[in-house]
Amino acid sequence: MDIIVLVKQVPNTTDVKLDEKTGSLIREGLESILNPDDRHALEAAVQLKEATKGHVTVVSMGPPQAIEVLTEAIGMGVDQGILLSDTAFAGADTWATSSTLGKAIQQIGKFDLIICGRQAIDGDTAQIGPQVADYLHVPQVTYVAEIDNIDEKSVIVKRRLEDGYEMVESELPALLTVISEINKPRYPDVGKMIAACHEDASIKTWNAADIGVTVHEVGLAGSLTHVIKTYVPKFKRQGEIIEGDTKAVVRELIQKLGRSEGSTACKAVAAACRLEAS
Amino acid sequence: MIRANAEELIRKSIARFVDREIIPRAQEIDNKKEFPIEILKQIAEMGVFGIRYPKEKGGAGGNTTLYCIICEELARGLMSVAAITAMQCLMGTNFLFHFGTDQMRQTYFYPAMRGEKFSCFCLTEPEAGSDLGAVSTSAKKTEDGYMVNGLKTWVTNGPIADFFTVLCQTNPAKKFRGLNFFFIPRDTPGVSVSQPFETLGTVTTKMSEVAFSNVHIPEDYRLGQEGQGLDNLMTILAEIRSMTAALAIGLQRAALADSIRYAQEREAFGRPIGKYQLIQAKVANMATQLEASRLMTYRATRMIDQGIPCMTEASMAKYFATEAACTAADECTRIFGAYGYSMEYNAQRYYRDSRFLLNGGGTHEILQTNIARWAGL
Ligand SMILES: Cc1cc2nc3c(=O)[nH]c(=O)nc-3n(C[C@H](O)[C@H](O)[C@H](O)COP(=O)(O)OP(=O)(O)OC[C@H]3O[C@@H](n4cnc5c(N)ncnc54)[C@H](O)[C@@H]3O)c2cc1C
Ligand SMILES: Cc1cc2nc3c(=O)[nH]c(=O)nc-3n(C[C@H](O)[C@H](O)[C@H](O)COP(=O)(O)OP(=O)(O)OC[C@H]3O[C@@H](n4cnc5c(N)ncnc54)[C@H](O)[C@@H]3O)c2cc1C
Numbered sequence: 001m002d003i004i005v006l007v008k009q010v011p012n013t014t015d016v017k018l019d020e021k022t023g024s025l026i027r028e029g030l031e032s033i034l035n036p037d038d039r040h041a042l043e044a045a046v047q048l049k050e051a052t053k054g055h056v057t058v059v060s061m062g063p064p065q066a067i068e069v070l071t072e073a074i075g076m077g078v079d080q081g082i083l084l085s086d087t088a089f090a091g092a093d094t095w096a097t098s099s100t101l102g103k104a105i106q107q108i109g110k111f112d113l114i115i116c117g118r119q120a121i122d123g124d125t126a127q128i129g130p131q132v133a134d135y136l137h138v139p140q141v142t143y144v145a146e147i148d149n150i151d152e153k154s155v156i157v158k159r160r161l162e163d164g165y166e167m168v169e170s171e172l173p174a175l176l177t178v179i180s181e182i183n184k185p186r187y188p189d190v191g192k193m194i195a196a197c198h199e200d201a202s203i204k205t206w207n208a209a210d211i212g213v214t215v216h217e218v219g220l221a222g223s224l225t226h227v228i229k230t231y232v233p234k235f236k237r238q239g240e241i242i243e244g245d246t247k248a249v250v251r252e253l254i255q256k257l258g259r260s261e262g263s264t265a266c267k268a269v270a271a272a273c274r275l276e277a278s
Numbered sequence: 279m280i281r282a283n284a285e286e287l288i289r290k291s292i293a294r295f296v297d298r299e300i301i302p303r304a305q306e307i308d309n310k311k312e313f314p315i316e317i318l319k320q321i322a323e324m325g326v327f328g329i330r331y332p333k334e335k336g337g338a339g340g341n342t343t344l345y346c347i348i349c350e351e352l353a354r355g356l357m358s359v360a361a362i363t364a365m366q367c368l369m370g371t372n373f374l375f376h377f378g379t380d381q382m383r384q385t386y387f388y389p390a391m392r393g394e395k396f397s398c399f400c401l402t403e404p405e406a407g408s409d410l411g412a413v414s415t416s417a418k419k420t421e422d423g424y425m426v427n428g429l430k431t432w433v434t435n436g437p438i439a440d441f442f443t444v445l446c447q448t449n450p451a452k453k454f455r456g457l458n459f460f461f462i463p464r465d466t467p468g469v470s471v472s473q474p475f476e477t478l479g480t481v482t483t484k485m486s487e488v489a490f491s492n493v494h495i496p497e498d499y500r501l502g503q504e505g506q507g508l509d510n511l512m513t514i515l516a517e518i519r520s521m522t523a524a525l526a527i528g529l530q531r532a533a534l535a536d537s538i539r540y541a542q543e544r545e546a547f548g549r550p551i552g553k554y555q556l557i558q559a560k561v562a563n564m565a566t567q568l569e570a571s572r573l574m575t576y577r578a579t580r581m582i583d584q585g586i587p588c589m590t591e592a593s594m595a596k597y598f599a600t601e602a603a604c605t606a607a608d609e610c611t612r613i614f615g616a617y618g619y620s621m622e623y624n625a626q627r628y629y630r631d632s633r634f635l636l637n638g639g640g641t642h643e644i645l646q647t648n649i650a651r652w653a654g655l
Contacts, residue, residue, distance in 0.1 A: 031290075064280045071282040072291065083280060187295050190288055190348070191325040191338030197284035198339075205280050 001054035001152075003045045004105055004114045006132065007038040007073060009066040010122045018230050025122060034069040037117025039076075041178050043185035044147060045115050046077040052150070054112075055079050059104055061089055061097060070203050074196040075188025081196075081203035082108070088208045091220030094123070098131030100218050103211045105136060113155065114175040118143060129177035139170045142177045288344055292351040295324070300355030307356060308627055311481045313438050317359055321352075322393025327366045331375060336388050342517055343579040346524035353528025357631035358483040360528060364521050365434055366390060370397025372514055373443050373459050377501040382461060386441050398439040400430035400488055401511075407432075407637075408644050410445070410508070411453055415490060417446035417460055417500075424448075424500065426460060426468075426493040434638075436486035437474045440464050444490070445507060457507035461499040468493035479630035515639070516592035517582055522639045523575040523595040526603035529635070530568045533603075533610040533628045537561060540614055551613070560609045567606065571599035590652045597645045600635040607632040 011030035019026050045056045058073040060066045061084040070081035084104050092100065105111065114136075116129035126142075133140035145165060146158035156169045160179055196202045208215055216222060242249045242256075299320060300307075307314050321327070329345045331337025345367055352360035371390050374382060374397070389395040406412035415428025426446060433442070442462045449456035462469060472487035502510045538561060541552030551557050574595040581588035607628040611618030618625040636642060 067280045068282045068287055068290075071287055075291070085280070187320065187324050188291050189323075189325040189338075190291070190329060190340065190344075191333060193282075193287055193291065194284050194339050194344070195333060197282050197287065200279050200281075203281075 001048060001052040001113065001150075002111045003048060003054055003056045004108065004111045005038070005041050005045045005056060005058045005073070005078065006101055006114065006116045006128065007042065007058055007060045007069050008035045008117070008120045008123075008128075009033070009060065009062050009069045010035045010120055014121050016122055016124075018232060020231065024230075032065060032068065034072055035117050035120045035122075037119055037178065037180060038069075039117075039185040040180050040182050041115040041117050042073050042076050042078060043183045044144075044176075044178055045113075046186075047183065048113070048147070048150065049077065049079075057082065057108060057111075059084065059101060059108075061085070061092075061100055061104075063090075067203065067205075071193050071196045072188050074202050075190070075193035076186055077189070077192070079202075083203060083205045084207075084211070085205055086207035086218075088215040088221075089219045091223065092218065093223035093225045094125050094127040094131060095224045096218055096220075096222040098128050099135055099222070100211070100213065101128070101132050102135035103213055104206060105132070107206070107211045112152075112172045113150075114138070114173070116175065116177045118177045118179050126177070129175060133175035136173075136175070138173050138175055140175045140177070141168050141170055144176045144178045145181050147176075147182070284340075285343060285347060288340070289347050289351060292324075292326075292348050293354075295320070296351050296355035300352070300359060304356045305622075305624065305627070307482055308358070309621075313484055314356075314359055314362075314482050317356075318362060319393050321359070321363055322391070325391075326363060327371075327393060328391045330367055330372075331391075335375075336383075336391055341579075342520065342582040343576060345517075346521055346575065346579045349521050350524040350528040350531075353525040354532045355528075356482075357525065357529060357627075357634055358480040360525050361480055361483045361634065362396075362435060364525065365399065366393075366397055368514060368517060368521060369399035370435065370439070370443065373501040373510060374441070374461055377459075377510075378461060379498050382498075386461075386463070390440075395440040396435055396438050398433050398435035398442055398488075400433050400436075400442050400444040402432045403429060404431050408641055410457070410511075413445055413447055413457060414450075415444065415446045416450075417448050417458065419448070420494065423494060423496040424460065426462065426490040426495060428490050430488045430490075432475075432485055433488050434483060434485050436471055436488050437484040442469075442488060443501065444488075445511075448504070452505065454508050455505045458504065459501040459507050459510060460495060461501050462490070462493060462495060466493050466495065478633055479627070480634045481630075483634075516578065516587075516589050518639045519589075519592040519596035519645075520575055520578045520582065522635055523571065523578070523592070523599035526596075526599035526632075526635050527568065527571050527575060529603040529628055529632055530564065530571060530599070530606040532624065533606040534561070534564045534568060536624055536628075537564065537606075537610045537613045540617075544615070557613060560613060564602075564606045564609060567598075567602035571595070571602050574598055590649065593640070593645050593648055596639055597642055597649065600632075601642065603635055604632045 009032050011027050012033045017026045049056050056078045057080050058078045059082045119126040130140055141157050143160040144157045145160045149156040154171050158165050159168050242252050325338045328337035329340040333339035349360050349364050374387050390397050417424040417426045444460045444462050446460050447456050448458050468491045470489045474484040474486050541557050542550050544551050578588050578592040578595045611625045611629050614625045617623050
């Protein structure tokens with residue numbers, strides 16, 4: 001079984017801060033890590049490899065330092081890595097990211113399964129997996145919490161819904177995006193990482209020419225969307241939840257509304273509450 | 279060709295393990311006073327025990343710098359886990375690796391790398407600590423091997439070890455030239471191990487006495503050429519000292535981080551205590567000594583990795599970094615006020631564990647004596 005895992009290097013924070021002037025992410029002082037969901041994607045792939053004597057390739061598009069997450073992936077038991085790095089790839093929107101990843105996968109050739117994380121903690125769109133599947137015309141199953149069964153032709157997975165799970169069968173090749181409950185990722189093996197730091201064999205670097213694209217098709221130039229402005233929403237008013245015994249809650253609510261300046265709506269609510277209370 | 283930096287990557291990876299698997303449970307593990315086998319199994323699974331040994335011979339293909347980086351990160355989490363790991367990577371397995379037969383490596387070395395067997399290192403005796411010339415455990419030549427008799431003490435891992443590397447005297451007339459290392463499996467008839475000692479710090483690392491009474495071992499259990507015991511010890515002494523310095527750096531980092539956090543949170547006289555200059559001075563001194571410890575220690579490890587003799591540098595690093603760790607732990611308990619005296623906070627553990635670092639690899643009185651001599655006195 002040939003498995004491809006897509007991973008992203010992200011800043012180690014869920015509290016993404018934006019530079020108000022440039023609209024770009026403030027990365028200074030933040031260490032870079034393997035996107036948390038992607039660690040689960042790698043573990044799922046390595047477990048399948050161990051069970052089926054398969055082969056796992058990990059791919060990441062990013063700046064040269066993204067080599068780190070690929071080396072970590074090798075430490076977890078992945079067979080080879082491909083770093084897609086080229087200044088032409090910079091500034092990609094999710095479409096350009098997905099199509100570049102898709103091109104690279106076509107370049108790799110044969111695959112039975114692609115596994116992605118559900119979502120990256122910085123960009124946060126959860127679009128890449130689905131878009132790559134669409135680009136390659138393969139079925140996709142998102143929010144995978146368990147791989148129940150897999151053979152050469154199909155895969156059955158448990159998929160997380162808002163209030164439960166569903167079992168889905170898909171033919172192969174397919175793309176899965178996984179969530180953290182799927183497994184407990186192993187820690188990388190230090191020996192495998194050291195070897196990958198010293199030899200060229202396990203991780204290759206590909207640029208735009210290597211995957212057969214022109215610079216106009218990728219990165220900022222190849223992006224279909226353009227961000228006009230980025231800003232952090234300002235929360236002027238904050239909701240408040242009053243809990244406890246109904247009567248006490250209503251009394252407190254009336255008090256609070258009474259104290260506020262009181263729009264017509266507020267007054268109406270207060271009146272309604274008073275009625276209810278009496 | 280783009281490549282990751284092995285030192286940064288290994289540090290980050292072990293740090294992540296320490297932050298997630300050790301630090302949240304460090305107090306609980308320490309309170310239980312039990313050998314932390316679960317954590318050690320995880321460490322073995324990451325291939326850490328083989329960090330100093332070549333890949334083609336069952337190791338991880340690292341070097342002394344990487345070994346010390348790992349020791350430092352683990353010590354930031356829990357000193358006893360770091361100490362057991364340090365022993366398993368270096369003193370406990372080194373001579374078996376270099377001088378053991380293939381069969382001994384199969385039966386003991388590879389399982390030790392996988393965390394299935396544990397090792398230890400027996401130099402100290404009740405009457406021989408700093409003065410190794412006084413070692414009296416004897417290994418008498420027999421027709422087909424040696425007969426070992428004597429008592430070792432302060433054997434780290436003694437209570438749980440599966441095999442021992444034991445310094446013995448084969449010919450008292452030759453003094454230092456009569457010292458040799460021997461490999462002795464625990465299940466050899468005549469080997470007995472005492473109850474674990476009650477200790478001040480590193481309470482999950484078990485230490486004990488190990489007694490040898492008419493223990494008969496084959497000839498090839500002598501590790502190294504006849505009479506080379508002390509020379510062989512010298513080949514790893516700078517590394518032992520650098521490793522101890524790295525453990526001390528880990529402890530300094532933990533004490534400093536806790537001190538800063540507490541100084542920001544705790545208020546007295548209406549302000550966080552970190553706003554007072556006397557507290558700032560403590561933090562400034564800790565941070566400065568930490569930085570100096572790092573520079574000294576990793577200078578020594580890089581010299582070891584390049585094959586440059588560095589006994590002076592490594593001894594100075596061990597002496598300086600350990601004193602700094604003792605000071606940092608002391609200052610940390612002061613910054614914590616009464617809570618530094620409470621068993622609920624880590625500060626007390628840093629204070630107790632810092633004492634662990636003082637003796638191994640040479641006491642500071644011995645190191646100072648040597649350093650003064652090397653300085654020309
Ligand atoms: C400052 C900034 C500016 C941006 N500008 C634009 C813009 O102008 N237009 C626009 O549409 N988007 C823009 N983006 C979003 C950017 O394109 C996305 O970060 C990127 O496409 C990946 O999407 P995501 O982070 O939401 O990943 P998700 O879709 O949340 O990631 C899901 C999974 O896809 C895989 N994956 C994601 N990225 C990669 C990768 N690089 N290599 C390999 N696998 C990957 C991983 O498995 C991951 O778990 C911007 C983002 C930032 C932070
Ligand atoms: C936690 C711990 C773990 C240990 N683990 C091991 C182990 O795994 N294997 C092992 O073999 N040993 C181990 N030891 C023992 C350690 O190596 C010895 O404690 C050390 O060698 C010092 O020996 P000693 O305790 O007998 O002190 P002594 O040599 O009796 O020294 C007592 C005091 O006198 C000072 N002193 C001695 N000689 C001189 C001198 N010439 N000039 C000035 N001052 C001097 C010393 O510095 C010390 O302050 C361990 C000890 C501890 C505390």
